[in-house]
Structures are given as structure tokens and as C-alpha cells.
Amino acid sequence: MIRSKWVRRTPALLVVTFALLAATVARAHHSFAMYDNEHQIKLKGTVTNFQWTNPHVYIDLEAVDVNSDKKEKKSWVIECANPGILNRVGWKFNMVKTGDELTVIAAPMRSGEPGALLKEITLPDGRVFNNGAPAGPALIH
Amino acid sequence: MHAIRRGTHVSTPRFVRRSISLATVAALAALVATGAHAQAGKLSSANVDKPDFSGIWDRDTPPVTPSARTAGGSPSAVTGPAFAGAAPPLKQEFVAAYQAELKRLADADQRGEPVTSQNTMCLPQGMPAMMLAIFPMEVIQTRGQVTIIEEAFTQVRRIYIGEEPPPVEDAEPGFYGHSGGKWDGNTLVVDTVGIKTNILYRNVPHSEEMRIHERMRVIDADHWEDQITITDPKYLTGSWSWTWKYKRRPDYKMLEYVCEDNREFADPVTGAQRMRFKDTKAK
Numbered sequence: 001m002i003r004s005k006w007v008r009r010t011p012a013l014l015v016v017t018f019a020l021l022a023a024t025v026a027r028a029h030h031s032f033a034m035y036d037n038e039h040q041i042k043l044k045g046t047v048t049n050f051q052w053t054n055p056h057v058y059i060d061l062e063a064v065d066v067n068s069d070k071k072e073k074k075s076w077v078i079e080c081a082n083p084g085i086l087n088r089v090g091w092k093f094n095m096v097k098t099g100d101e102l103t104v105i106a107a108p109m110r111s112g113e114p115g116a117l118l119k120e121i122t123l124p125d126g127r128v129f130n131n132g133a134p135a136g137p138a139l140i141h
Numbered sequence: 142m143h144a145i146r147r148g149t150h151v152s153t154p155r156f157v158r159r160s161i162s163l164a165t166v167a168a169l170a171a172l173v174a175t176g177a178h179a180q181a182g183k184l185s186s187a188n189v190d191k192p193d194f195s196g197i198w199d200r201d202t203p204p205v206t207p208s209a210r211t212a213g214g215s216p217s218a219v220t221g222p223a224f225a226g227a228a229p230p231l232k233q234e235f236v237a238a239y240q241a242e243l244k245r246l247a248d249a250d251q252r253g254e255p256v257t258s259q260n261t262m263c264l265p266q267g268m269p270a271m272m273l274a275i276f277p278m279e280v281i282q283t284r285g286q287v288t289i290i291e292e293a294f295t296q297v298r299r300i301y302i303g304e305e306p307p308p309v310e311d312a313e314p315g316f317y318g319h320s321g322g323k324w325d326g327n328t329l330v331v332d333t334v335g336i337k338t339n340i341l342y343r344n345v346p347h348s349e350e351m352r353i354h355e356r357m358r359v360i361d362a363d364h365w366e367d368q369i370t371i372t373d374p375k376y377l378t379g380s381w382s383w384t385w386k387y388k389r390r391p392d393y394k395m396l397e398y399v400c401e402d403n404r405e406f407a408d409p410v411t412g413a414q415r416m417r418f419k420d421t422k423a424k
Contacts, residue, residue, distance in 0.1 A: 031255035049420045053401040060420050084396045110253030115416045
């Protein structure tokens, strides 16, 4: 009886352990848990600063959430991957400039603060780039 | 240089000064050069006629099902299980604390307040995590040394062929430790000691007695594998092993990585990861 109960519980224990390990390994490098990937937003606005640095590239964007009822402009910080990942998916260090009008799809911070993790960026010339595989895909358009 | 010569002139007898001729200096220089050459020659034989790991490599892992709805809403968590390997064989007295720590981290992720990692502080992963090759990894195999450079955080480890790592009690702790390598046929066997006890892989605790044993084997022209075995008499009941594989990344030039300005930071009170909104660079 004891043995059979153990056997029945084993798969559940394995699942829990596996989930914990998955979370742990991801965290080992970087956690994206600050961001709400399931409620992505679309921002349109003007670049006030483009920071091309490790461990992250940042875009400061004076932008409006186009799907929000309030068409209120806010100072957003858009976190991107690092220069290496972005180079490998086709970005260039100087492709975003202060004053550029951008459209970005991003996962907003769960805290409600005006920060977001980039999923997809559309440049003024219409070119579209993603944020590399680790950041995950855009789920809206 | 001038001061030394002048001092010698004052205190050295004339017959000694005469004997220090150009020929003597040349002979001494030759001796020094010969010694250095002999040492390099001894080391150089170590990697001769052996498989060459040189090149730029990506981790080569079985594909996993992508999903944005994994632990903590973290898309990158999908890469977790493929790299997790076996569970660490922790001694019973450490299991509860280890599980509690994993739960603390997972709960923090679920709340959207992830606990900061060492990377948030711009600290590198160290060993063995750097061998995950989260970014491209360069291997440079010279005659007496194998040098591994991981692009992320510009992590560098040097494996000295034909040498043993120092005894544990003499190994100054660091992120990458001290590695000695030797050839077992066509397999490069590497032993590493001296990893700082606060540098953890998968949050598994370890002592200063941890040893990392690696068996590096070229599979074919474009693939190699690293069988890693961790032992630690203080924390583990036995050995903890897994294998990472790598595939060649042709035509790639390694990029600079200096961790310069992370606008994510650790909240000084809660330790949770936060974002700095102020753009200090532009001010």
C-alpha cells in the first residue's frame, strides 16, 4: 500500500521538481518574471534615448498605449536583449536614433510602472525586428 | 637602469667588471631563451596530434516546445529542462533548504517580483555554468593550453595541459577555478578546483572541496561534447553528472561584452529585481 501510494505520487513530484528546475535554470541568467507576457501592449512614440549596452539595450520612449482608452503619453523604458543577441537577429547599434518614431509591441511590467520587455519593434522605415528568442515572440499585432 | 649600472661601477672589482663582457651577456640571454623554449616545448607536446576543439561554438540541445506560458511567465524557462540534467544528489541534511530556496525563487517569479541573480549585479556565471554557452563560446587550442571564452560577460577559463590543478587547500577561490588537463586517448580530461562557494550552478550549494571533472570529446568536425561530473564530499552523496553538446558556429566573430549599465537592480530592502527608469546616461 505504501509502495503503491508512492508510485502514484511520483509523477506529480517529478512535475513539481521539473518546474522548479526550469524556473531555476532560467533565473540563472535572467528572469523575465517582472513582465506580463500574456497581456502585451502596443506603444507608439518618440525615442528620447537609445542605450546600446550590456547586459541590456534600452529604449526610452515617450509613447502612447494605442489600445488604451486613455491616450496619455508616458515616459516608457523598453528593455531589449543585449547587443550580441540583437546583432544576431539583424539589429545594428545605430539603427535606432533619438527622435525616431517607433511602434513597439512589449510585455508591460506587472507592477504597473511604465516599463516593458520588447517583443517587436517597427522602425520609421517600416522594418520590423524581434528581440531575440529568449525574450519570446509578439503575441499581438 | 642607469642607477643600477652606476652602483655596480662603484662597488664591483675591476676584474669582475671586465669579465662581464658582451659575450657573457649574450650567453646568459641564450640560456634564458633556451630554458623558456624548453618549457614551451614540453608543454607543446601535450596537444600535438590530438583533436582540436578550436572554433566558435553554440550549445547544441534537443529542441524543446516553445511556450510563453511557463513558470513565472518567463519564455526563457522553456530552455530549462533541456539543460537541467539529473537532479543533484544532495546529502539529506541539505535537501530541505535547497527545495525551500527553489520554492522561494519560483514563488517570487509567480508574484512578478523575481529575486535578483548574480547577473543582475553584472557578475559572471562562473564554472560550471559558463559552459552552458548561453551566448557563442570560443575555444582556442594552443600547444599547451586550451582557452575557453564565453561571450556572455567575457568569461575566460584556461586549461593547462599536462598539469594537475592545485590541492584544494592551495586553490585560491575564483569564478572559474584552476583547471589542469590531460589526454586520455582522444578525450581531454579536465579537473577544476577553486570555485567560490557563493558561485552556484542551479542554486546547488557546494563547498571549497567541490571538484569539476570534465571529459571533452570531439564528436565530428562540427560537434563536441563535455561530460561534466561534480563531486563534493561535504554536500553530495555521490557524483552529479550531465553532458552538454556544442555545434560549430561558422563565420562568427566574437563580440565584446562589458556589463556596463544594467537598469535592472536589486531592491535594497526586498532583494527583488527592479527597474531604474531614469536615464542617467543622457543627463
